[in-house]
Amino acid sequence: MANEKIPYKIYLSEEELPKQWYNVRADMKKKPAPMLNPGTGKPVTFEDLAPVFCDELVKQELNETDPYIDIPEEIQSFYRMYRPAPLVRAYCLEKALGTPAKIYYKFEGNNTSGSHKLNSAIAQAYYAKKQGLKGVTTETGAGQWGTALSMACSYFGLDCRVYMVKVSYEQKPFRREVMRTYGASVTPSPSMTTEIGKKILAEFPDTNGSLGCAISEAVEAATTNEGYRYVLGSVLSQVLLHQSVIGLETMAAMDKYGIKPDVIIGCAGGGSNLGGLISPFMGRKLRGEDDYQFIAVEPASCPSLTRGVYAYDFCDTGKVCPLQKMYTLGSGFMPSPNHAGGLRYHGMSAVLSELYDQGLMEARSAEQTSVFEAAQKFARIEGILPAPESSHAIKVAIDEALKCKETGEEKTILFGLTGTGYFDMYAYAAYNDGTMTDYIPTDEELQRSFETLPKVEG
């Protein structure tokens, strides 16, 4: 179909949907550093992780060699309920910008969770069910992951316990209600339901909570309740594996129409969307089959790639999880309270961190008012109200398209539109009212935060 007129939206047929996930680690010559057991300081084993995660997911987490892993039929069935996600040609945006660039975005927001998170949630719920577990525990910040997991658990009849960062619990009652509608129990974190929660509340009774703290509570709840395991929506290599369905679909759609992206842009918090989108393209680059420019976009207020250090760090505030080598701001880092745009985790996926460290990927940061400016522009031109997270990628895609306008280059720009902003209207209201502010941590603040790093050679 090469050179055929490109439609506004490319939907693959169900037969064209991926039947295997792609594991980019298999094509990396230098692999990501192994997770370390925080007690022994040695690389984690299956036995270390199995009390926390489902068995099959531990195997996926530790699997650095198999490039393709079959997607179980039950998960493919679920995917067919909301996938394929469309690959959209942004004709209207191109016209509005007056750019010779061709802009495409992969839109993952057409499902009730409102984001790509469902791709991994259903996989993790499936393996938990297969293992005969009663339920799973997790944390959620903005609520996208918690919503996705509650949908997935409802589908398989699993109990779902969500620890929601307290400030989000209070500010996003609607997200909470969606989770409850899907039968999940939602607890504001820190809570009195766990030892670590009690300890944090004793020390900081007025805390708003944080993702790191909610992770600690969810892990404790999983390991102290019979028949439960912990699941996580980003950062982990297993999550990037599941999210590769984004990139695989995108690549299949582009190949079908003979389109080759020059630049591939994704927003980056823990890395689940970016990793999923770029993995198969990165595989081609690693195998020397093709070349692309990859750009990770993160908030200037939580700049792990652009201003963090590449070191072993704790994944959670309670320091119960394995240590991971990653670009990090230190597990003690807390984004400024004025930060509305998600992507607030202190570290970055080990896979993406290693790719970035090898110079295979670039990173940029964006300030939040400029991100919302791009979001509003996009909404008005392309019709879709984007999630603040996704809007980081929009911002840089527009920047790149405007550069093409200056240089006359007809680049093909691809970005990931991870989700919709329907539950982020407080942040949009602040932007509409002109009360939104930016915040960039000072070097001194980051230096203090780096001091929370553990002393590990890696």
Added chain:
Amino acid sequence: MANEKIPYKIYLSEEELPKQWYNVRADMKKKPAPMLNPGTGKPVTFEDLAPVFCDELVKQELNETDPYIDIPEEIQSFYRMYRPAPLVRAYCLEKALGTPAKIYYKFEGNNTSGSHKLNSAIAQAYYAKKQGLKGVTTETGAGQWGTALSMACSYFGLDCRVYMVKVSYEQKPFRREVMRTYGASVTPSPSMTTEIGKKILAEFPDTNGSLGCAISEAVEAATTNEGYRYVLGSVLSQVLLHQSVIGLETMAAMDKYGIKPDVIIGCAGGGSNLGGLISPFMGRKLRGEDDYQFIAVEPASCPSLTRGVYAYDFCDTGKVCPLQKMYTLGSGFMPSPNHAGGLRYHGMSAVLSELYDQGLMEARSAEQTSVFEAAQKFARIEGILPAPESSHAIKVAIDEALKCKETGEEKTILFGLTGTGYFDMYAYAAYNDGTMTDYIPTDEELQRSFETLPKVEG
């Protein structure tokens, strides 16, 4: 492609999208009664309506003879940004119900307005722009129509002034922010910006507002501001015309796969979705080409078809609009404050009213707790969190499927899933908390409301 395996979702290609709307009035032997000029009591003319509505839309409103009307290329372009809407085979729901019925739904919620309303909003905005107007005014209740119109106006660079029923303005701040993000001005109604608003506020200072009142304000604002016209999201025949795109796409998708629906179900407030979905099928029935069972589903708390009278009535509280012959509860009817599920207009589209009166369509009413029960079940099984409005159709579709389970009939059931419930979480919370109640108006209440009907022979 008949007898091929039916995919979970059928997406037409862009070439297969409708290029003309279908006007069901052309195939009706007995036409809907004409609108009457409230001053003269005579059928309205182009000249009567042109000060209120855009010229081209008046022509469409009065056009009872042309079965097909071309969709302008600019509107087709916009449609391609969010259409085709998928026709979904509810495999999971069928399995969960254990029914031999085959269930399909046309899903109109995959766009930022969250509903089918965008189909007519973009058409009305286009004709306003083409006429060289500065902007349009409208009312909105739950906010779906206002959101759709703000998106459409933003696309064409038109000013958009929305009068939002006061109680919704206060209870749905997020809807309001979406409209503001698209550049619309949103005024709680009744307001001090119009004469009719001032009058209503003087009489009822504590009123929560109503759709009828907001319509009066929007019409006044349109007719007293140079370069403005009024637009309406339901009830009118022009709206049904634009919404026929729903039914045309559905019919094309079904024909492509050799599927014939036996029962077609839609929720009904003013009738925009139901009319759009059934129009082309009704056309076949009217022309004797095929037969279908049509079921309109309305809230038991606002039962215009099932308990109203077929008579000329005012369309708005301020009595400035033309009179329309329709099934109505009387323009003084106010749904109980506990009613959360939308579909709260006192009357029904003249086209649908006439079809119903001729016995070509059935109607049922549903109580709201049973509607939310169906909504929750559907969300958990099919993954999509439905709008309360749409859930009226879900409720009856499930009822019909369960009847098939009893009788063993393998009926093909089609219903319209008009939108998503992301902005209706207060109502879902009430259902989740068990505090939602039902309300059915008594015969005495309806009798009092019928007394607000004008004395017109029709």
